[in-house]
Amino acid sequence: MKISSNTINLRLLDKSDWELFKVLNTCPKIMEHVFEPFSIEETKKRFEERTQPWDGEVGQWLCLAIDEINTGEKLGSIGLKITNDKARIAEVGYLLRIEAHGKGVASEALKLLKNYAFTTLNLNKLVATCSTKNIGSYKVLEKAGFSREGCLKQNSIINNKYKDDYVYGLCAPQE
Template sequence: MQLSDDSIELLPFKESDFELFLEIITCPQMMEHVYDPLTYDEAKFSFGERLPPWKLESDKWRSFSINEIKSGEKLGYISLRIVNHNAKIAEVGFMIKASAQGKGVGSKALKLIKQYAFDALMLNKLVAFCSVHNSGSFNLLEKEDFSRERCLKQNTLINNHYRDDYAYGLCKPTL
């Protein structure tokens, strides 16, 4: 299944995506609402866990770089992992480089990953979590039809402070 539209394509992570991953995952500003930035060694380990091969039975992240078709520039990444195999539920997460934010990249990538999850993987539901202070992420999720299902109090520890998160869900459309 090709994961692309007229301007971006999602490509399974490969070794050459490590620099993009490292740039994002170690940046305090990018990680402000997610978790503490990783060290180089932690990033290397986490990245290695996201490399293919990946199987539907896995509980690891399936990650894709988000690439602009015209220039080939890597704009961020989007990932999913099955969190409940019986109910066919996967968590989705995304990180868009600061230079690409506000340009529709996240929305396009989320549309493509939804199509992949529901049509190719035959999943029933996607879930996502984001900080109550991360308006960019929760606005994107709501724009893409995710419903805010609850607020998780003191759900994430970032810089030694507990943060509240929103939980979102999107069920497979029924015909």
């Protein structure tokens, strides 16, 4: 499976992506608004889960690597997991290497994933949660057409501090 634009490819995460996955999940700066950085052991476990074949089961992540077309550079990952099979709702998430921040990579990847989710997977709605302090992330969501549906106070704990999260949603276009 490969989904492409003029600048990036999305492809299934595979064993060659270990170094990228390790950086994304253990770097304090990248994880600042997401989770506490994972240990190497937890990162290995998550990597094994994310590189398993995706069968669309509720709660299982479809994890895609984001590669720059011209250089082949591994820029980050993006994915979705179905959270409600009956209502056809999936959560989306993305992480980028610091060097790829602010260059439109997340926006382009989310646009590709959104189109795939609605046209190929026939999903009804995509949702995302992000820290109220993660301005870059919620601007990506808003640029992709997601609407802020609420604010969850003290919804997560990162580095022993409660964090507020925004909840976003995007429904499939109706014909």
